[in-house]
Amino acid sequence: MNIPFESWYAAISHRYSQRSFNGQKLSNESLERLENLCEEFRPFRGARASFVRAPLKGVFKGIVGSYGMIKNAPHLAAFIGDTSFPEVQEATGYLGEGVILEATSMGLQTCWIGGFFRHEVLEQILELEENEKILAITPVGYGVSMKSTRDKVMSYAIRSHRRKSLENLLTNSNIELPSWSRTALEAARLAPSAANRQPWRFTVDADSITVSTGRVRGVSRISSRLDCGIAMLHLELGAKVQNKEGSWELLSAPYVAKYSTS
Ligand SMILES: Cc1cc2nc3c(=O)[nH]c(=O)nc-3n(C[C@H](O)[C@H](O)[C@H](O)COP(=O)(O)O)c2cc1C
Incomplete structure (x- = not known):
C-alpha cells in the first residue's frame, strides 16, 4: 500500500489524545475505509491492526487519576504484534500510528492506550495466532467538544502538549x-x-x-x-x-x- 503521505503529514499537527467521546457511530463508508486500511497496511512483518466496530463493554480501564480512562468510544482499533519477531514493537508503533493519522485525517479522534485495557475482553473477539499479543489499542470516534475537567487535569499532569527541543x-x-x-x-x-x-x-x-x-x-x-x-x-x-x-x-x-x- 502506498502511504498517503501528504494527508498523514498534515494530520500530525491536528492529532492529540482524546479520552472522552460523544458515542456517535461512524458512517458505513468511514467504517469500511478504516477496516480496509487495517487489512491492507502491513509495512513491516510482525504487526497488524484490526478494527472493531462495536467494542465490548469493559475494554477500557483507568488507573490512578484518569490515565487510560476512556469514555463513550463507539469503535476501536487494536494493534497486534507477533512476539516471535524481534522488531515487533517498532513495527507495531509504526503501523498503529498510520491508522491513527488516517483516522485524524478523516476528522476523527483517537488515543493510544498501551497498558490500561482488558486484554481478555478483546481476545474474545479478536482471533490471535499463537505468538500474537495485543500491544495497544485506540478508541476511534468523535470527541466531546469541551474537554472535561478530568481530561484537563490528566493532560496537565502528564504535560501532554510539551515536547523536548x-x-x-x-x-x-x-x-x-x-x-x-x-x-x-x-x-x-x-x-x-x-x-x-x-x-x-x-x-x-x-x-x-x-x-x-x-x-x-x-x-x-x-x-x-x-x-x-x-x-x-x-x-x-x-x-x-x-x-x-x-x-x-x-x-x-x-x-x-x-x-x-x-
Ligand atoms: C504507546 C503509547 C501508549 C499510551 N498509553 C496510554 C494509556 O494507557 N492511557 C492514556 O490515557 N494515554 C496513553 N497514551 C497517550 C499519551 O499519554 C499521549 O500520547 C502523550 O501524553 C502526548 O499527548 P498527545 O497524544 O495529546 O500529543 C499512550 C501513548 C502512546 C504512544
Missing part, C-alpha cells in the same frame, strides 16, 4: 542539519509517546537519520521501541513531503532503525 533529541547536535532532515525531525518530535516520555534520539547524517532509544522513565511495561516506531512514521512523512524518498533498515538495541535516502 530538537537540540535535546540529537546525539550529534553540532552538525548543520540538511533542510529535509529538519522537516523530518520536527515531524518526529511531535509524535505521541506513553506518558509523553519521548524516548527517541536521532543521529543525523547528510542522507540518513538513525533512531535510537534514550533513557526512559515510567510506564516501563510499554516498550520505548513502540514509541520509536511511531516517531519513525512521523520522520518518514516529514522526509517524504520534502521529496526525500528512502527506506528503513531495522537495527538492534539501543538503535531502532536507520532511514536512508540514497
Whole structure:
C-alpha cells in the first residue's frame, strides 16, 4: 500500500489524545475505509491492526487519576504484534500510528492506550495466532467538544502538549542539519509517546537519520521501541513531503532503525 503521505503529514499537527467521546457511530463508508486500511497496511512483518466496530463493554480501564480512562468510544482499533519477531514493537508503533493519522485525517479522534485495557475482553473477539499479543489499542470516534475537567487535569499532569527541543533529541547536535532532515525531525518530535516520555534520539547524517532509544522513565511495561516506531512514521512523512524518498533498515538495541535516502 502506498502511504498517503501528504494527508498523514498534515494530520500530525491536528492529532492529540482524546479520552472522552460523544458515542456517535461512524458512517458505513468511514467504517469500511478504516477496516480496509487495517487489512491492507502491513509495512513491516510482525504487526497488524484490526478494527472493531462495536467494542465490548469493559475494554477500557483507568488507573490512578484518569490515565487510560476512556469514555463513550463507539469503535476501536487494536494493534497486534507477533512476539516471535524481534522488531515487533517498532513495527507495531509504526503501523498503529498510520491508522491513527488516517483516522485524524478523516476528522476523527483517537488515543493510544498501551497498558490500561482488558486484554481478555478483546481476545474474545479478536482471533490471535499463537505468538500474537495485543500491544495497544485506540478508541476511534468523535470527541466531546469541551474537554472535561478530568481530561484537563490528566493532560496537565502528564504535560501532554510539551515536547523536548530538537537540540535535546540529537546525539550529534553540532552538525548543520540538511533542510529535509529538519522537516523530518520536527515531524518526529511531535509524535505521541506513553506518558509523553519521548524516548527517541536521532543521529543525523547528510542522507540518513538513525533512531535510537534514550533513557526512559515510567510506564516501563510499554516498550520505548513502540514509541520509536511511531516517531519513525512521523520522520518518514516529514522526509517524504520534502521529496526525500528512502527506506528503513531495522537495527538492534539501543538503535531502532536507520532511514536512508540514497
Ligand atoms: C504507546 C503509547 C501508549 C499510551 N498509553 C496510554 C494509556 O494507557 N492511557 C492514556 O490515557 N494515554 C496513553 N497514551 C497517550 C499519551 O499519554 C499521549 O500520547 C502523550 O501524553 C502526548 O499527548 P498527545 O497524544 O495529546 O500529543 C499512550 C501513548 C502512546 C504512544
